Amino acid sequence: MLLDTQEQNVPAINFRRFSLAYPNSKGGLSLQVLRDVSLTVQRGEIITIIGPSGCGKTTLLRAVAGLLTPEDDKVVCEGSLEVFGMSPWEAKRQRMFAFTFQNPVLLPWRNVRQNVGLPLEIMNSGKRKDAQLIDEVLSMVGIGDFDKAMPSEISGGMQQRANLARALVQEPRILLMDEPFGSLDEVTRERLNFELLRIHRIRKPTILFVTHSLSEAVLLADRVLILSKRPSTVREVITVELPQEPTEETLISSEYLGLVRRIREVFAGEDSTV
Amino acid sequence: MRRIVPAVIFMICIVILWESVVHVFTIPEYLLPAPSAILPRLLSMNAGLLTHTGYTAFESALGFILGSVFGILLAMLFVHSRTLELGIYPYAIALKTVPIVAIAPLLIVWFGNGILPKVIVAAVISFFPVVVNTTKGLRNIDAEAFDLFDSMSATKSQVFFKLRVPSALPYLFAALRISSTLAVIGAIVGEFSGADRGLGFFIMISSYRLETVDMFVGILASSILGILFFYGIAILEKFIVPWEQRLSADMA
Numbered sequence: 001m002l003l004d005t006q007e008q009n010v011p012a013i014n015f016r017r018f019s020l021a022y023p024n025s026k027g028g029l030s031l032q033v034l035r036d037v038s039l040t041v042q043r044g045e046i047i048t049i050i051g052p053s054g055c056g057k058t059t060l061l062r063a064v065a066g067l068l069t070p071e072d073d074k075v076v077c078e079g080s081l082e083v084f085g086m087s088p089w090e091a092k093r094q095r096m097f098a099f100t101f102q103n104p105v106l107l108p109w110r111n112v113r114q115n116v117g118l119p120l121e122i123m124n125s126g127k128r129k130d131a132q133l134i135d136e137v138l139s140m141v142g143i144g145d146f147d148k149a150m151p152s153e154i155s156g157g158m159q160q161r162a163n164l165a166r167a168l169v170q171e172p173r174i175l176l177m178d179e180p181f182g183s184l185d186e187v188t189r190e191r192l193n194f195e196l197l198r199i200h201r202i203r204k205p206t207i208l209f210v211t212h213s214l215s216e217a218v219l220l221a222d223r224v225l226i227l228s229k230r231p232s233t234v235r236e237v238i239t240v241e242l243p244q245e246p247t248e249e250t251l252i253s254s255e256y257l258g259l260v261r262r263i264r265e266v267f268a269g270e271d272s273t274v
Numbered sequence: 275m276r277r278i279v280p281a282v283i284f285m286i287c288i289v290i291l292w293e294s295v296v297h298v299f300t301i302p303e304y305l306l307p308a309p310s311a312i313l314p315r316l317l318s319m320n321a322g323l324l325t326h327t328g329y330t331a332f333e334s335a336l337g338f339i340l341g342s343v344f345g346i347l348l349a350m351l352f353v354h355s356r357t358l359e360l361g362i363y364p365y366a367i368a369l370k371t372v373p374i375v376a377i378a379p380l381l382i383v384w385f386g387n388g389i390l391p392k393v394i395v396a397a398v399i400s401f402f403p404v405v406v407n408t409t410k411g412l413r414n415i416d417a418e419a420f421d422l423f424d425s426m427s428a429t430k431s432q433v434f435f436k437l438r439v440p441s442a443l444p445y446l447f448a449a450l451r452i453s454s455t456l457a458v459i460g461a462i463v464g465e466f467s468g469a470d471r472g473l474g475f476f477i478m479i480s481s482y483r484l485e486t487v488d489m490f491v492g493i494l495a496s497s498i499l500g501i502l503f504f505y506g507i508a509i510l511e512k513f514i515v516p517w518e519q520r521l522s523a524d525m526a
Binding site for chain 2: 062065067092093095097098099101102103105107108109118119121122123150152170
């Protein structure tokens with residue numbers, strides 16, 4: 001019991017003065033990507049991350065996912081970054097993450113169902129429950145009828161739904177999403193935003209969500225993390241408090257629009273210092 | 275079907291032109307036989323020709339399989355060890371610049387007049403496209419796909435079999451299509467250097483006897499064999515790699 005309560009108190013993700021740099025290959029000046037990032041992400045929170053292009057949003061996400069290793073990628077880190085009190089690599093080994101990339105990255109030789117089932121094959125989990133779980137996530141993201149289709153036969157929006165389903169099938173405690181809906185049209189994106197919120201209400205994963213869209217950032221977030229240009233520091237963390245569960249009406253509400261405007265102002269302030 | 279119509283019409287035009295040129299300029303048969311002389315011969319001596327063709331087909335197929343298997347194994351080794359690739363790859367490529375025609379007589383000296391030297395020539399010639407393209411295919415993986423497997427903590431062998439191998443298949447088949455026709459060329463070159471059977475032998479003998487019609491028959495049979503090999507692989511490809519647009523092979 002004591003262990004349990006201790007576990008309960010550990011935040012999902014904890015950055016403490018976390019810095020990250022790529023040293024120059026010739027041993028010269030290094031490229032500082034992140035500097036002194038401090039942020040505590042609670043369990044079940046949705047944090048959206050915005051910032052100028054090339055500011056290190058993706059690097060931040062990859063660092064959390066344990067995709068950057070000091071040996072292979074030659075990154076130098078300072079400060080600390082813990083996931084449930086563990087190193088990112090240990091958390092990755094314990095399969096706490098699911099990562100969705102900017103592209104859907106569906107394997108062209110597998111149909112939708114086989115793509116969504118890939119993580120289960122990798123984890124070698126028991127076969128009988130797998131089919132049921134795949135069915136469940138496929139219908140959850142609304143592509144239950146397209147499970148036999150090949151990736152090349154479905155639209156970009158459908159591909160991103162499959163991408164999301166493949167992440168959800170891993171039953172991750174932390175969902176790391178790198179501009180997953182960036183290449184979709186606005187209507188499709190909004191629809192998928194609401195789907196994601198609905199799924200979040202059911203599964204309650206902790207979500208880090210990188211985006212370029214201010215409106216998407218506000219709609220999804222419990223908190224919006226605004227990064228400065230490189231080397232990125234936390235410029236501001238804005239808590240999003242909307243009166244109730246977001247719906248389509250939220251998008252035209254004054255609270256929502258006010259928050260979008262406020263974030264835009266923070267951004268504009270960033271630009272004026274250039 | 276409609277796509278092959280222009281090719282068929284073109285072919286008919288060439289044959290008509292050929293036939294008329296031979297008759298109009300009364301070209302002797304030992305220099306350029308008319309299609310009307312070649313075709314009956316191709317059809318009439320089917321038993322003997324078929325034996326020669328079968329012999330060459332067997333050598334080509336065996337050499338093709340050996341060369342391809344060896345090429346695939348070497349490519350897998352290269353992907354496994356960068357050091358091995360850096361050490362061996364340049365020589366594998368350098369070996370390709372040695373004309374295959376020059377190696378064939380040496381192989382006859384080493385391995386005699388039988389089937390083995392022909393199989394080796396066919397294997398050597400089909401080996402190169404396979405090793406080059408398979409290595410390229412196994413390496414040419416989308417970086418995000420790698421990250422995807424990494425994020426799922428996939429093992430090295432899972433990455434190999436679930437990602438590298440399927441990604442490489444289109445490249446491999448592009449190479450196999452080329453190699454299958456090269457193997458026929460290799461076997462015939464081997465037969466030129468010393469043989470008592472096969473299409474290469476048949477063409478040589480006909481040449482010594484100045485039986486030009488038979489030479490054309492032999493050449494025609496060789497081409498048909500190559501085309502059959504090519505389409506055999508192409509059909510196999512459709513079943514094994516249905517998801518991919520055809521890639522064209524790197525000849526290295």
